[in-house]
Amino acid sequence: MDFRFELIMDYLPFFLRGTLYTIGISLLGILFGTILGLLIGLGKMMKNKILAFPFLLYISFFRGTPFIVQIFIIHFGVVPAIIGTTNGIAAGIIGLSLNAAAYIAEIFRAGIQSIDRGQMEAARSLGMNHVQAMRYIILPQAFKRMIPPLGNEFIVLLKESAITALVAVPEIMYWGRAFQGQYYRVWEPYLTAAFIYFILTLTLSYLLSRLEKRLATE
Amino acid sequence: MIKVEKLKKSFGANEVLKDINASIKQQEVVVVIGPSGSGKSTFLRCLNLLESITGGHVFIEGIDITAKTTDINKIRAEVGMVFQQFNLFPHKTVLDNIMLSPIKVKKIDPAKAKEKALELLRKVGLEEKADAFPDSLSGGQKQRVAIARALAMEPKIMLFDEPTSALDPEMVGEVLEVMKQLAKEGMTMVVVTHEMGFAREVGDRVLFMDGGYIVEENVPHELFDNPQHERTKAFLSKVL
Numbered sequence A: 001m002d003f004r005f006e007l008i009m010d011y012l013p014f015f016l017r018g019t020l021y022t023i024g025i026s027l028l029g030i031l032f033g034t035i036l037g038l039l040i041g042l043g044k045m046m047k048n049k050i051l052a053f054p055f056l057l058y059i060s061f062f063r064g065t066p067f068i069v070q071i072f073i074i075h076f077g078v079v080p081a082i083i084g085t086t087n088g089i090a091a092g093i094i095g096l097s098l099n100a101a102a103y104i105a106e107i108f109r110a111g112i113q114s115i116d117r118g119q120m121e122a123a124r125s126l127g128m129n130h131v132q133a134m135r136y137i138i139l140p141q142a143f144k145r146m147i148p149p150l151g152n153e154f155i156v157l158l159k160e161s162a163i164t165a166l167v168a169v170p171e172i173m174y175w176g177r178a179f180q181g182q183y184y185r186v187w188e189p190y191l192t193a194a195f196i197y198f199i200l201t202l203t204l205s206y207l208l209s210r211l212e213k214r215l216a217t218e
Numbered sequence B: 001m002i003k004v005e006k007l008k009k010s011f012g013a014n015e016v017l018k019d020i021n022a023s024i025k026q027q028e029v030v031v032v033i034g035p036s037g038s039g040k041s042t043f044l045r046c047l048n049l050l051e052s053i054t055g056g057h058v059f060i061e062g063i064d065i066t067a068k069t070t071d072i073n074k075i076r077a078e079v080g081m082v083f084q085q086f087n088l089f090p091h092k093t094v095l096d097n098i099m100l101s102p103i104k105v106k107k108i109d110p111a112k113a114k115e116k117a118l119e120l121l122r123k124v125g126l127e128e129k130a131d132a133f134p135d136s137l138s139g140g141q142k143q144r145v146a147i148a149r150a151l152a153m154e155p156k157i158m159l160f161d162e163p164t165s166a167l168d169p170e171m172v173g174e175v176l177e178v179m180k181q182l183a184k185e186g187m188t189m190v191v192v193t194h195e196m197g198f199a200r201e202v203g204d205r206v207l208f209m210d211g212g213y214i215v216e217e218n219v220p221h222e223l224f225d226n227p228q229h230e231r232t233k234a235f236l237s238k239v240l
């Protein structure tokens, strides 16, 4: 097998720029997905079953359909309906955020419900209102327990971001496909892409494990 | 100080409190005893609305706490509660456990809140544990911190739900000692406990609950030495 490093070198600037896009849309997906996930998780936990239902539906839909279907709906349907034209990067970020939010909502719910009921009762008995009790007592404890599953979800999201290549987000996989199309080569583009993703996920899991250790000793 | 009228509480179809009437005067120490499942905890938890009330009324200093217009957080800030399982906040130091509510709820200046918290820790004999985390404390120490935490809100009433039941026997004394001290200082207290010695020594009145009713109430020596109802007799013969 001849492996042509010089072609990789040729494409390296594109891969590097693609890497920045991958990191960028992943970080935005994590950020918005986490905020949205917290809200949706809280929504699903509402005592009123009717009010909680839309949140339940949201979570079921995004967990029960393939990501590639979701992103096509957003790219070809939702985004044009809002801004009048397609926009791959917007669709990518929205898709990743909405999809991650469903999983993160469940992580939040599980984390919050894992905190002993007595904690909420003690906080309330001290005169704190529900919001104060959540903010000072429940969420800080729940958050620690959420870190490992959240970390997993972030890694999943980083890998899923490759699918946004299909809506023309110029990230790593997009350049891999362009590379293949231009030179009719398979090993060079996709091994390079795999290598970059691998470095990214390794770095992310290293950072997460450090955060976990730091919080554990606090 | 506290007046309970025709209080009812059901969990679904299970009616746990059937018709509770009681009144508790200022500075009074009322001990609640009764068999397991008789509704003692539920009764106590209704007094600060940790349980929603199904029927009847609870008045605290003349205010109907079940009324829609009542600010329940304000009432709760004036009614301290100590739990069997301590329920300290594990992610906060002892000092922060005590200071948090005064600062966040009562908006007290943090420096003043700290001073007050240290004073309370001194009172329960745990000043040197101010910076420790709850996990590093013994059960008795945890419960004393929990008492200090409730006192930091300067409550008018303190509710205790079996405060010594989760403790190793050798630690029961230190917690009861703190409670006795509080009673001496004139705190109004409602205490659910199996510590009959404490009830006799510190209680002004004992309520015996069974099956969702207050079956009998009296001053301690009368209730213990001369119970009137069969059910009280049966219960006391088992625990004394």
Ligand SMILES: Nc1ncnc2c1ncn2[C@@H]1O[C@H](COP(=O)(O)OP(=O)(O)OP(=O)(O)O)[C@@H](O)[C@H]1O
Pocket (backbone or CB within 6 Å): B011, B014, B016, B034, B035, B036, B037, B038, B039, B040, B041, B042, B043
């Ligand atoms: N949150 C709840 N949901 C449903 N049932 C409950 C709840 N809390 C208490 N009960 C029921 O109410 C009854 C009285 O409970 P409660 O805890 O008040 O009894 P208790 O006198 O404090 O007993 P113990 O001495 O065991 O603490 C029990 O039958 C219990 O199963």
Ligand SMILES: [Mg+2]
Pocket (backbone or CB within 6 Å): B040, B041, B042, B161, B162
């Ligand atoms: Mg109980």
